[in-house]
Amino acid sequence: MTGRVLMSAQGLQIRFGGVVAADNVNIDIHEGNNLAIIGPNGAGKTTFLNICTGYLKPHAGRVVFDGKDVTRKSPRQITRLGVARAFQIPQLFTEHTALENLLIAAAARDRSWKPFTALGAIPEREEMMHLLDMVKCTSVADRPVSELPEGQRKLVDIALALALKPKLLFMDEPTSGVASSEKFEVLDIVAKALAEAQVTAVFVEHDIGIVERFADEVAVWNRGEILFRGEPGEILSHPDVIRDVIGEEV
Amino acid sequence: MALRKIIPVLLVALVAALPLLAPFTQVMLTLALAKGLAVLGIIVLLHAGQVSFGHALFFAVAAYTAAFVGKSFAGGELVAMMVAGTLVAAVTGLFVGLFVVRYRHIFFGMLNLAFSMIFFSFLEKFYHITGGSDGLQVLRPSVLGIEMERTGFEMLLFYGSLVICLAAGWATWAFLRSPIGNMMQTIKTNEIRLEYLGVSARATLLAGYVVSAALCGLGGVLMAVAQGIVTPEYAWWIRSGEFVFIAILGGANSVAGAFVGSLVYEIVRTYAAAFAADVWQMVLGVFLLAIILFASDGLVGMYNALMDRLGGKGGMRTDDAREAAE
Ligand SMILES: Nc1ncnc2c1ncn2[C@@H]1O[C@H](COP(=O)(O)OP(=O)(O)OP(=O)(O)O)[C@@H](O)[C@H]1O
Ligand SMILES: [Mg+2]
Numbered sequence: 184m185t186g187r188v189l190m191s192a193q194g195l196q197i198r199f200g201g202v203v204a205a206d207n208v209n210i211d212i213h214e215g216n217n218l219a220i221i222g223p224n225g226a227g228k229t230t231f232l233n234i235c236t237g238y239l240k241p242h243a244g245r246v247v248f249d250g251k252d253v254t255r256k257s258p259r260q261i262t263r264l265g266v267a268r269a270f271q272i273p274q275l276f277t278e279h280t281a282l283e284n285l286l287i288a289a290a291a292r293d294r295s296w297k298p299f300t301a302l303g304a305i306p307e308r309e310e311m312m313h314l315l316d317m318v319k320c321t322s323v324a325d326r327p328v329s330e331l332p333e334g335q336r337k338l339v340d341i342a343l344a345l346a347l348k349p350k351l352l353f354m355d356e357p358t359s360g361v362a363s364s365e366k367f368e369v370l371d372i373v374a375k376a377l378a379e380a381q382v383t384a385v386f387v388e389h390d391i392g393i394v395e396r397f398a399d400e401v402a403v404w405n406r407g408e409i410l411f412r413g414e415p416g417e418i419l420s421h422p423d424v425i426r427d428v429i430g431e432e433v
Numbered sequence: 434m435a436l437r438k439i440i441p442v443l444l445v446a447l448v449a450a451l452p453l454l455a456p457f458t459q460v461m462l463t464l465a466l467a468k469g470l471a472v473l474g475i476i477v478l479l480h481a482g483q484v485s486f487g488h489a490l491f492f493a494v495a496a497y498t499a500a501f502v503g504k505s506f507a508g509g510e511l512v513a514m515m516v517a518g519t520l521v522a523a524v525t526g527l528f529v530g531l532f533v534v535r536y537r538h539i540f541f542g543m544l545n546l547a548f549s550m551i552f553f554s555f556l557e558k559f560y561h562i563t564g565g566s567d568g569l570q571v572l573r574p575s576v577l578g579i580e581m582e583r584t585g586f587e588m589l590l591f592y593g594s595l596v597i598c599l600a601a602g603w604a605t606w607a608f609l610r611s612p613i614g615n616m617m618q619t620i621k622t623n624e625i626r627l628e629y630l631g632v633s634a635r636a637t638l639l640a641g642y643v644v645s646a647a648l649c650g651l652g653g654v655l656m657a658v659a660q661g662i663v664t665p666e667y668a669w670w671i672r673s674g675e676f677v678f679i680a681i682l683g684g685a686n687s688v689a690g691a692f693v694g695s696l697v698y699e700i701v702r703t704y705a706a707a708f709a710a711d712v713w714q715m716v717l718g719v720f721l722l723a724i725i726l727f728a729s730d731g732l733v734g735m736y737n738a739l740m741d742r743l744g745g746k747g748g749m750r751t752d753d754a755r756e757a758a759e
Contacts, residue, residue: 236629257628258625258628258629259628259629259631259632259633262628262629262630262631263631267629268629274623274625274626274629275622275623275626276618276619276622276623276626276627277622277623278618278621278622279615279618279619279622283615286612286615287612287615287616287619287630288630290612290613290615290616291616291627291630291631291632292630292631295612296611296612296613296616296640297611297612297613298607298608298611298613298614299604299607299608299611300611300612301607301610301611302610302611302612302614302615303610305612343626343630347630347631
């Protein structure tokens with residue numbers, strides 16, 4: 184927890200009807216410190232990501248990124264400040280191929296509209312091919328993403344976020360749907376890429392093995408609240424966490 | 434597959450030769466090309482998953498602009514009419530677009546319709562400016578300063594339109610496969626992701642909207658000059674519907690579909706109306722029904738399917754059949 188504070192959530196509150204999905208959530212995200220969020224279904228993990236990326240506006244509290252209050256900003260504005268997101272359910276351009284999805288992301292990042300250049304011929308192509316290679320999707324580069332299995336769509340979704348070269352990356356259950364034999368390998372590669380590019384990651388994860396391996400810090404969510412927070416070794420062996428959260432996962 | 438590319442080229446050549454072989458087809462073909470440009474505008478928006486039922490607005494705005502240019506500068510100048518008409522349509526598209534790109538699907542379609550109806554009433558009511566329901570005459574303009582005889586002018590208008598359609602077809606094809614064109618198409622599949630890439634979905638749709646308005650405008654000018662008169666009917670909602678109809682008929686997925694659809698439509702309309710005045714709409718209706726049910730990529734889609742069957746797979750995608758943009 185040495186890096187400066189990159190994003191800070193302060194007193195977040197949100198409820199949907201009777202459901203309290205965020206109940207006074209306070210957390211600082213430190214640069215270079217990968218944070219894992221764990222907790223049972225419906226705990227409010229995705230909601231937290233939705234608030235931090237501007238998709239939902241909290242009823243109280245605020246989100247500060249890089250010293251700027253971004254609580255009322257749109258996902259687009261927050262993205263442009265350097266925050267990217269991979270989704271629990273992959274959000275892709277289903278009529279485009281995997282490579283085209285990435286090329287669109289690269290063009291978006293570089294604000295390169297080029298109305299008379301073919302998308303497939305933009306200079307970022309090589310870089311995006313490399314990114315596809317990294318997430319082991321080269322063989323499906325030219326297939327429409329709607330035809331890909333869930334696991335690969337998940338990986339393309341992560342690659343889309345990485346393509347933006349963000350400062351902060353949110354990943355919502357990055358390994359769900361990815362074949363268990365590949366989970367570690369793929370996340371190893373992603374983690375390496377993140378370290379190289381100095382991207383800080385916040386990821387929601389149900390797989391405790393993944394959390395142990397990749398998180399520098401763990402936060403345990405339940406009913407819209409953060410119950411525990413600390414180093415993985417300490418948190419994951421806490422009897423209450425084992426009983427209430429990890430117990431449920433297995 | 435060579436055949437696949439040769440046929441479109443032959444079709445363009447056939448259209449180009451037709452007025453020489455059968456002079457009486459020339460005016461009809463010019464009108465079909467003019468409408469084809471407007472249909473191309475519709476097809477741009479269809480790529481974003483949006484249907485406009487009011488694009489006759491831009492067709493009419495540009496046509497009236499051409500008429501005013503004609504009235505203001507002794508007889509008018511064709512190139513000035515085209516530039517002014519297209520520009521005014523694009524600027525109108527920008528302002529109307531700022532409003533309509535906030536909506537999607539049926540609301541998008543109906544808002545466009547609403548704007549076109551307002552303009553239609555304006556044309557009817559402000560008689561002293563617009564000539565009311567009688568419209569305005571568009572005298573034969575000079576071309577780059579040269580006065581022309583009627584036959585020569587009509588011939589030039591036809592071949593000029595053909596060249597413009599080929600150029601506009603190519604430019605639209607290039608736009609649709611460019612980064613910005615592809616971003617516009619993601620509005621159909623995932624706007625949320627587009628926003629999460631830091632791109633404004635509305636601004637992207639607006640870009641496509643202005644392009645589509647400009648194309649409609651260019652078509653409107655050519656129509657006005659070819660017909661020699663502009664009337665409020667240019668802005669009528671039936672005409673907007675006709676553009677959408679032709680787009681589906683020709684193939685909404687492709688640039689070539691605009692012109693294939695428009696030529697087929699115009700030919701059927703002209704000759705069926707002459708020989709079977711009562712049933713031509715029924716013929717077109719049944720045809721459209723068949724297209725929607727069995728060949729949703731329209732005539733161009735049917736052509737591609739046929740070529741696939743003849744020559745095996747590995748051919749071009751629909752949008753690559755742009756050469757057919759006669
Ligand atoms: N937009 C919304 N409208 C209504 N209710 C919502 C909305 N978003 C979330 N909720 C509710 O808020 C609660 C928290 O949901 P959230 O998706 O944040 O949980 P989660 O921790 O991500 O769960 P999971 O592990 O299943 O993904 C749930 O009860 C959910 O039904
Ligand atoms: Mg969730």
